[in-house]
């Protein structure tokens with residue numbers, strides 16, 4: 001177990017930005033997730049912590065010790081990559097035993113080795129396959145063995161780079177649950193890279209969202225979900241994506257022009273008449289009701305369902321509010337039908353306000369302000 005502190009980390013590949021002045025503080029025993037789209041700099045960050053890259057600037061401390069110039073071998077971190085190599089001529093058990101034989105992490109008796117192997121293979125659901133060779137395993141099983149090769153070795157920090165990316169959705173969900181128990185069990189500091197927001201929300205004690213090599217927000221999954229720092233973070237989480245709609249301050253209300261959407265202007269944000277903002281509403285926070293009735297703490301707006309498509313367990317509904325369409329997720333029923341006049345109802349706490357603009361714009365007000373806004 002160890003803390004990890006990355007300060008002002010910078011790495012360029014020629015003219016391409018890998019990471020740019022990135023700072024992260026990771027606590028002892030944390031399961032810390034780095035979330036970001038392809039090319040955001042996730043792998044570059046992990047490799048820098050592992051010592052596998054020549055960085056341009058910044059420092060890496062592990063367990064309070066400056067490791068910036070220390071060879072990877074002496075950092076006592078274990079890193080798993082997206083693509084894994086297994087020894088083809090060794091069984092699953094032998095593949096997992098080899099990291100325990102290197103000697104640098106202590107000497108294990110055969111019984112101790114087997115105990116660790118059993119623990120890891122049980123967690124990963126491959127205990128019954130210990131005598132198989134890699135060629136006798138499915139891709140998903142091979143990926144789990146490769147992950148096992150990392151986890152079997154005691155290390156101060158595990159660095160996992162999209163370890164579930166090659167698994168199908170069902171297996172991924174299962175493995176996610178298993179990894180969570182493993183994290184809780186081993187108590188080792190883990191830094192886990194993914195571009196899958198569900199994985200990030202399910203696994204992370206905290207999540208760092210990065211974009212173009214820069215940190216955008218770092219917080220608990222609940223904070224990131226409920227108080228995204230900007231529209232980029234808001235859009236990165238949730239499927240279907242958060243609705244983002246232009247709005248304007250009119251009198252004491254924020255309104256969406258052309259619709260009956262009106263919410264009181266939140267205090268403390270310094271908004272005045274005519275100011276433009278963007279409203280964000282997650283589809284999962286939008287309920288369909290029969291009519292627009294006043295309801296304390298909510299905004300209700302009449303509209304019409306113009307599209308209803310099944311999306312797994314839910315129906316994705318597009319509701320036209322008068323030239324503005326919002327997407328909602330409904331469990332079904334008579335309101336979730338095309339052509340039906342309905343109203344949408346949203347808890348005011350779930351109405352996000354962002355600065356006006358087309359690209360990524362910032363959340364208005366601090367998280368603390370926003371929480372007591374309405």
Ligand SMILES: Nc1ncnc2c1ncn2[C@@H]1O[C@H](COP(=O)(O)OP(=O)(O)OP(=O)(O)O)[C@@H](O)[C@H]1O
Pocket residue numbers: 013016017018019036037038039040041042043044045195
């Ligand atoms: N060896 C390299 N040479 C040149 N450019 C690189 C190299 N490695 C990474 N990059 C670039 O640096 C940026 C960050 O890459 P990185 O692999 O860290 O992103 P990532 O977030 O891990 O992406 P992915 O999810 O696709 O793996 C990208 O623009 C990438 O093209």
